[in-house]
Amino acid sequence: MPDAPTTKGRATRARIVEGAAEVLREQGVAFTTLDDIRGRTGTSKSQLFHYFPDGKDELLLAVAQFEANRVLTDQQPHLGRLDSWESWQRWRDVVVERYELQGDQCPLGSLFLQVGRSRPGARAIVAELMRQWQEQLAHGMRALQANGLVSPVLDVDRTAAALLAGVQGGVAIMMSTGDSTHLRAALDTGIEHLRGTAGEPTARRA
Structure with missing residues (x-):
């Protein structure tokens, strides 16, 4: 990816x-051309290839990172403030x-189908998204521990990983069926599990 050393270049x-993300959301990845993107963003062909010399695939990876x-x-500001049961409920609703x-x-899923999930860049984007998401959930669980709302010996990282896996599974089922029941169940069960650890003996691990 070429450097954009100036403020104007980065902007x-x-x-x-x-702009590309907007077009792709509206038209879908398969039906969007570089001309569509140039028309929406008001950029010339030479300007587009200056920032994305490898063409559409490189631009799609950048849009995937954006998405x-x-x-x-x-999910903000709720994901960053998971220090009470009220904040967890607000996050769940969001x-x-x-x-x-x-x-x-799913714009992100469609983009990865187009550029190939096995490409190192695409895999890195997904891995980093999941890492940050799980990290913020774990941070919220530690905040609950600090406030005495969950067991101090809760395995935070493992519990955050399980909750994230449940959310992703619920989203996948929802995309296939159009029904959010499983997503809601995954979130509610995960939060109920956290609430249930409050009275556990300190010697027990979740």
């Missing part, structure tokens, strides 16, 4: 990526709302 590249960041941004609004169209 231009960001504008292209954001991955958006997954976590859409996650359900986000994916219900998204429906059966």
Whole structure:
């Protein structure tokens, strides 16, 4: 990826990526051309290839990174403030709302189908998204521990991983069926499990 050393260059590249993301969401990856993106972003062909010399696949990877960041941004500020049961409930509601609004169209998933999940860049984007998401869930669980709301010996990292896996499974089923029941169940069961650890003996691990 070429450097964008100036503020103007970084802004231009960001504008292209954001505009491309809008077009891809509206038209779908398979039906979007570089001309569509150039028309939306007001960029010339030479300008587009200056920032994305490898063409559409490189641009799609940049949009995939943008969409991955958006997954976590859409959950804020709640995901970053999981220090009470009220904040966990607000986060749960935001996650359900986000994916219900998204429906059966996942921009991130469509992008990875186009560029190939096995590509190192694509795999790195997914891995980093999941790492950050799990890390923030674990941070929230530690905040609950600090406030005496869950067991101090709760295996936070393992519990955060299980909750994230449940969310991802629920989203996958929802995309296949159009029904958010499984996503809601995964979130509610995960939070209920956390609540249930509050009275556990300190010698027991979750």
